[in-house]
Amino acid sequence: MAIFVPSCDTHPVLILNHIAPYHWAIAGTGIGVLTLVLLTVARKRLGISTGIENICSLVIPAPYFRRESLVSTHSWRLPILLGLVLGGVLSAVIESGTWSPLWDLGIFDIAVGWGPAGKVLWMFIGGLFIGFGTRLAGGCTSGHGIFGISNLELSSVVTVLSFMAAGVVTSNLLYRVILGF
Amino acid sequence: MPAFYLAFGIVFGWILSRSGAADYNYVQGMFLFTEFQMYGIIGVAIAVIAPGLLLLKRRGIVPSTKPRHRGNIVGGILFGIGWSLTGMCPGPILVNVGEGKLYAIAAFAGVFVGAGAFGALYPRLEGPFGLPPLKKK
Numbered sequence: 408m409a410i411f412v413p414s415c416d417t418h419p420v421l422i423l424n425h426i427a428p429y430h431w432a433i434a435g436t437g438i439g440v441l442t443l444v445l446l447t448v449a450r451k452r453l454g455i456s457t458g459i460e461n462i463c464s465l466v467i468p469a470p471y472f473r474r475e476s477l478v479s480t481h482s483w484r485l486p487i488l489l490g491l492v493l494g495g496v497l498s499a500v501i502e503s504g505t506w507s508p509l510w511d512l513g514i515f516d517i518a519v520g521w522g523p524a525g526k527v528l529w530m531f532i533g534g535l536f537i538g539f540g541t542r543l544a545g546g547c548t549s550g551h552g553i554f555g556i557s558n559l560e561l562s563s564v565v566t567v568l569s570f571m572a573a574g575v576v577t578s579n580l581l582y583r584v585i586l587g588f
Numbered sequence: 589m590p591a592f593y594l595a596f597g598i599v600f601g602w603i604l605s606r607s608g609a610a611d612y613n614y615v616q617g618m619f620l621f622t623e624f625q626m627y628g629i630i631g632v633a634i635a636v637i638a639p640g641l642l643l644l645k646r647r648g649i650v651p652s653t654k655p656r657h658r659g660n661i662v663g664g665i666l667f668g669i670g671w672s673l674t675g676m677c678p679g680p681i682l683v684n685v686g687e688g689k690l691y692a693i694a695a696f697a698g699v700f701v702g703a704g705a706f707g708a709l710y711p712r713l714e715g716p717f718g719l720p721p722l723k724k725k
Contacts, residue, residue: 419614419623421605421611428606431625431627434608434629436633439632439633439635443637443641446649449589469708471722488597489597490597490598491686494602494604497598498605499688510690511689512675513616527694529674529691531695533669533698534674536669537674538699541663541667544663553630554637558641558651562653565664566660566663569668570671573665573667575621577619
């Protein structure tokens with residue numbers, strides 16, 4: 408239960424490959440530099456969840472997904488989403504030399520203990536909230552949280568306060584109130 | 589140019605994978621206030637980008653901004669619940685699919701259906717949430 412004890416010197420290893428994560432200053436700098444490169448070189452504003460609409464646009468005929476301002480971004484948003492998947496593949500393969508499917512879910516396994524069927528249902532429902540919520544809010548952690556806050560946008564400040572508050576309440580309800588950790 | 593965006597996604601995905609941002613335990617640690625990692629990552633990213641944006645704007649590179657409306661609060665709350673339940677925001681869902689975490693495929697399916705429902709319902713949500721009219725969007 409080490410994760411429930413605030414600590415400065417012991418941190419959980421990554422679920423994926425059981426190694427320690429990068430220092431936050433290195434990871435944050437990397438994401439910051441990447442974001443500035445995307446804007447400077449390609450004149451594109453960082454944002455991942457809009458790309459979900461590009462995927463919807465490929466299969467759902469609703470007018471919302473057929474608008475020109477969305478379809479015209481297929482050529483850059485879709486490669487970025489594909490790259491995210493490939494980045495995950497590389498991260499898995501380069502550490503272990505092989506790619507193998509896994510169901511491990513860290514403290515969820517300890518505290519809730521559901522098997523694959525339960526996790527699929529749980530994740531699908533959580534995904535519904537993310538898909539609908541990010542689209543209604545107009546962005547997610549990247550577009551609102553990282554870019555919008557850096558750009559001092561009021562809509563992003565409001566959105567970030569909303570999703571952080573909701574996340575804190577939900578996680579504390581689940582792990583501290585319901586499960587009693 | 590697609591190669592540039594693909595490379596961008598790969599490097600971004602790698603950092604999300606190796607930093608804890610795509611890790612269920614670190615996301616719960618953020619919401620439970622037991623791990624500083626996520627706050628450090630996002631805080632440093634903002635500390636790098638904010639001054640960079642000021643410089644770029646002076647050179648005429650001005651990014652688009654996001655509209656403010658009632659959907660910011662309601663959508664933000666829904667997203668926050670989903671981020672807590674799954675331990676993943678949209679980028680890390682795709683990263684976790686690549687890592688081989690099979691439950692992330694279910695999360696992706698949920699995101700797809702949720703976003704699809706939003707698009708289908710957009711004409712009815714425009715008014716109540718003050719969203720930009722579809723014709724101008």
